[in-house]
Amino acid sequence: MTASPVPSIRSWVADAIQSIEADFNRSSDAHLLHVPLPGVRGVALYLKDESTHPTGSLKHRLARSLFLYGLCNGWIGPRTTIIEASSGSTAVSEAYFARMLGLRFIAVMPRATSAEKIAEIAFYGGESHFVDSAAAMYEESARLAASLGGHYMDQFTFAERATDWRGNNNIAESMFSQMASEEHPIPAWIVIGAGTGGTSATLGRYIRYRRLPTRLCLADPEASVFHRHLADRSVRAVAGPPSLIEGIGRPRCEPSFIPELIDRACTAPDAASIASARVLSRRIGRSCGGSTGTNLWAAAEIIAEMEARGEKGSVATLLCDSGERYRSTHLDDAWLAQRGIDISAATAIMERFFETGIFTTPDESRG
Known part of the structure; x- marks a missing residue:
């Protein structure tokens, strides 16, 4: 009888899984950062810094x-x-x-x-x-x-199906565990962008599984289809120039994106995402990529609304990756100028939010 090759393959798979698990155990969990908001009294902002992973991103x-x-x-x-x-x-x-x-x-x-x-x-x-x-x-x-x-x-x-959303130190369990000692340990909102939709699915499912009151906000580039799909489920694709914010926003509605888990959506022009990432980088002393700027733009809208209503609580979002990955694009003023991207207005809006807690969109600023 010919020997089956299965045992040797199974042995390799077992060794491969052990290698990945060992790498996981060697890597410390991503830090949770409290972001100072000088102009905000009742709402705290937190960033889970996913840039600390061995490959530098969420x-x-x-x-x-x-x-x-x-x-x-x-x-x-x-x-x-x-x-x-x-x-x-x-x-x-x-x-x-x-x-x-x-x-x-x-x-x-x-x-x-x-x-x-x-x-x-x-x-x-x-x-x-x-x-x-x-x-x-x-x-x-x-x-x-x-x-x-x-x-x-x-x-x-x-x-959306590869991650155990019930726990196993996934991003949701980790975030809530790290916030346990904060003044407002259960975030009123978690703000998250979507590329595949896997992270928003993990967070949304975990929130429901743990019976938490936290709501989930999608931070989406203006050019993306996801916020359009949330408003009208028949919209599953969008034409036109793609967003310049890598990693989030898609031209088609991806199979892993689960809209039923999202409570609201906030959109950001590319200029606003890039400006917000730059402002945040200066404020916290850590370099942030464009998708983190998208998250901050949406978080600022939510925090300003809570502050205006006199609500107290916390809002959490992600620092997805380092801005150093965009040294030749988002961080390059010449690159922005070549594409006609002016971030001055959005920069002023974000600086004003930090200093006063007031957030206005460019249209509202002109009005």
Whole structure:
């Protein structure tokens, strides 16, 4: 009788899972930062700093979960080529785990992805495969996986199911545990952007599972489809120029996005996201990426409303990744000027919010 190859593959999978778990145990939990708001009296703002993960972003959690999900489902073996569609950060984190397991990794990304992210993928041994638009990533990733006999990780489908939303030190359990000793330990609101929708699903499910009164706000770029889908479920895609804020906002409604878990949506123009990230970076002494700016813009709207009503409480959101990943884009004034992006008005609005607690949109400011 011919010996079955299954035991050797099972042994490799067991070793791979052990390696990922060991990496998890070596990594300290992401810090929870209290953000000073000089002009706000009754509401506290907190940032969970996901840039402290080994690969520098919130997507480290997702990549770890997707690899464990693929391994435990029998989709990933010792010679599997890993393919992913990504705007950059997930690909950086997946390249890290692929190198850990000795697997080839190919990221399928828009050509406009920041040079810093492309360099980080290469640092971890990953390869970059470019497409002309974000909408082309999905089909090209599936084609590559089929032609190479590899596995398409498909974060946009599997993000919401790869993470154990009931606990296991996921981002929700971690955030609420860290806030337990604060003056207002149960946030009135958590503000979160959506790229895959996996993190908003984890937070929304955990809030309901723990029977918490916290509400969930989607912070969404103006060009994204998600806030449109929340308003009208028949809207599942949007045409036009994409958002410049990498990692959140999508042209199509992704399978992992669960709208029923979202209580409200706040939108941000790209200029507002970039301006808010810059203001926050100066205020807390940590470099912040554009998606963190989107979160802050939405959080400011909510906090100002609470303050105006005389409410007391807390609002929590995420510092998704470092602005250093956007040194050649969002942090470059010449890059902004080439695209006709003026952040001066949004910068003034955000500075005013910090100093007075008053938040007005550009239209309201002119009115």
